[in-house]
Amino acid sequence: MKLRIILGGTASGKERLALECAQRLDAEIVSVDSMKVYRGLDVATAKAGPEERAAARHHCLDLLEPEETFAATDFARAADAAIADIVARGKIPLLSGGTAFYYKALLEGLFEGPGADLPLRAELEARARKDGPEALHRELCAKDPAAGAKIHPSDLRRLVRALEVISLTGQTLSGRQTQWAGFHSEAGASAAAAPFAAPRYPFVMVRLVRERADLHRRIAERIRRMAARGLREEAARVWENRATYSRTPLQAVGYKEFFPYFRGEENWEAALERLRHGTNRLVRSQETWFRKFPAEEFFLPPDAEPAEAAAKLIDGIFKI
RNA sequence: GCUGGGGUAGCUCAGCUGGUAGAGCACGGCCCUGAAAAGGCCGGUGUCGGCAGUUCAACUCUGCCCCCCAGCA
Numbered sequence: 001m002k003l004r005i006i007l008g009g010t011a012s013g014k015e016r017l018a019l020e021c022a023q024r025l026d027a028e029i030v031s032v033d034s035m036k037v038y039r040g041l042d043v044a045t046a047k048a049g050p051e052e053r054a055a056a057r058h059h060c061l062d063l064l065e066p067e068e069t070f071a072a073t074d075f076a077r078a079a080d081a082a083i084a085d086i087v088a089r090g091k092i093p094l095l096s097g098g099t100a101f102y103y104k105a106l107l108e109g110l111f112e113g114p115g116a117d118l119p120l121r122a123e124l125e126a127r128a129r130k131d132g133p134e135a136l137h138r139e140l141c142a143k144d145p146a147a148g149a150k151i152h153p154s155d156l157r158r159l160v161r162a163l164e165v166i167s168l169t170g171q172t173l174s175g176r177q178t179q180w181a182g183f184h185s186e187a188g189a190s191a192a193a194a195p196f197a198a199p200r201y202p203f204v205m206v207r208l209v210r211e212r213a214d215l216h217r218r219i220a221e222r223i224r225r226m227a228a229r230g231l232r233e234e235a236a237r238v239w240e241n242r243a244t245y246s247r248t249p250l251q252a253v254g255y256k257e258f259f260p261y262f263r264g265e266e267n268w269e270a271a272l273e274r275l276r277h278g279t280n281r282l283v284r285s286q287e288t289w290f291r292k293f294p295a296e297e298f299f300l301p302p303d304a305e306p307a308e309a310a311a312k313l314i315d316g317i318f319k320i
Numbered sequence: 321g322c323u324g325g326g327g328u329a330g331c332u333c334a335g336c337u338g339g340u341a342g343a344g345c346a347c348g349g350c351c352c353u354g355a356a357a358a359g360g361c362c363g364g365u366g367u368c369g370g371c372a373g374u375u376c377a378a379c380u381c382u383g384c385c386c387c388c389c390a391g392c393a
Binding site for chain 1: 349
């Protein structure tokens with residue numbers, strides 16, 4: 001049983017297309033999305049509602065509370081379970097979502113190693129604030145030259161992770177990573193150089209393509225729709241709970257853009273504008289990821305009909 | 321109409337005792353191995369409001385004109 005995968009950035013129309021395909025294939029949808037796993041984050045994430053869920057069964061939505069932390073590896077575990085369940089019932093798993101890193105974790109796997117140690121990270125971050133991220137970079141270069149060469153001196157996030165692995169395991173991050181790369185392809189070749197060379201599941205992948213201008217128009221529309229559906233209230237709830245919510249929801253496009261508004265520094269219109277720009281940027285980075293994925297392109301003109309597109313997809317790329 | 325402030329990148333603005341310009345954001349490209357809608361790197365962009373004058377050289381000085389904002393009429 002091959003996984004069907006629909007790749008597309010925010011506002012590309014992939015959810016709608018996935019739903020049409022699911023109905024025609026008697027498939028079930030597995031969401032690949034770092035934000036939709038949270039309960040109560042519905043409007044800003046454009047999460048499937050009751051109607052959509054009645055039309056096709058959805059997985060990997062509403063897995064946890066906004067206070068909880070979640071990582072790519074947790075997603076891979078949840079998706080593995082969902083896929084096994086779907087296949088056991090003789091249905092087709094149809095994956096759709098915009099979080100590239102989660103696809104990597106699910107299809108390629110992550111290296112064996114420790115998870116996040118939040119207090120340790122906080123400590124390292126405090127040091128970076130005091131002495132600058134270059135101090136962490138110097139330390140990394142001394143302890144793990146290969147990782148030091150690969151990670152930019154200002155990429156605090158990755159510096160912290162690399163030092164975290166060393167401190168927790170006594171082994172280098174670069175050593176552990178090549179271990180995995182060798183598992184996927186020939187020794188020495190990096191996993192990034194040959195994405196999905198030895199995937200954990202067989203799959204067929206489609207990448208939805210739209211013109212940028214079309215995408216920007218759809219994003220503006222999408223934001224207007226969200227505003228009409230209670231985006232302000234949802235964002236206000238996230239803002240009020242910022243002390244207890246985990247970091248992920250606080251970083252979501254659709255909430256953080258309103259923080260200046262809630263602080264009284266900006267008006268509503270300016271916040272919506274900020275959200276538009278944030279969404280544009282998100283789509284850009286999603287596309288950068290997806291362009292490297294082994295997917296067949298599927299161009300959607302601005303006036304594409306989801307039903308027709310789905311039929312074409314099923315007769316074409318998704319026909320196995 | 322008068323007085324003052326201002327017209328420089330798509331936007332907000334900085335700049336120059338004269339040597340044809342920058343920053344943030346936007347926009348575009350890229351990197352990514354347990355917080356990824358995060359984090360990081362790189363990039364182009366301009367008839368410097370118009371016309372004339374001074375000058376080897378004007379975005380910068382001078383004159384006139386146009387436009388915007390505030391106050392006074």
